[in-house]
Amino acid sequence: MNLPTLLDLIAEREATARQAADRLREQITTLTTELTRVEGELADLKTTRTTLRALAAAEFTADDPTIASAPYQQILEVLTTAPTGMRAKGICLALGVEPSPKHVEGARAKLKRMVTRQVLTEDEPGVFTLAPKRT
Known part of the structure; x- marks a missing residue:
């Protein structure tokens, strides 16, 4: 094999690896966005639970x-x-x-x-x- 052929093979592999890296970066961005949304929902649910428990406790104890x-x-x-x-x-x-x-x-x-x-x-x-x- 001669040097130009080897360099062409390396260039092809490099292009393939670059495309794979770009796809993975896109997936990471999508997953990061989704994770942020789900973590926000979890925080909202935790706040809701805490609020409901406080309201329920107040209702249970208001009369007695x-x-x-x-x-x-x-x-x-x-x-x-x-x-x-x-x-x-x-x-x-x-x-x-x-x-x-x-x-x-x-x-x-x-x-x-x-x-x-x-x-x-x-x-x-x-x-x-x-x-x-x-x-």
């Missing part, structure tokens, strides 16, 4: 200052994030409290109090969910 206390707020937080209703023992576990009978009964008493104040519902015996008008 007792429910504003930390244990009740912790229970509300667990039930807000739960996909379905929970039992007192499950709430104890979610709060990191030992599920001994003493603690489970204390949690159940708080849950029943919240049902009486229409913050929670107990559609099925022992299974507590947020009241529908408050979700």
Whole structure:
């Protein structure tokens, strides 16, 4: 092979590599734009979640200052994030409290109090969910 032929082959490879690099840069630009959009959406959703939780907590506690206390707020937080209703023992576990009978009964008493104040519902015996008008 002579030198001009080798140089032509190198030039062809260089052109091919340049085209590939240009395509990749375009893809990077497109992906960066899409990533920025999705990250913005995630930030908006996080803000929305925080706002809704604050509004829900204010609504739950506006009528009764007792429910504003930390244990009740912790229970509300667990039930807000739960996909379905929970039992007192499950709430104890979610709060990191030992599920001994003493603690489970204390949690159940708080849950029943919240049902009486229409913050929670107990559609099925022992299974507590947020009241529908408050979700």
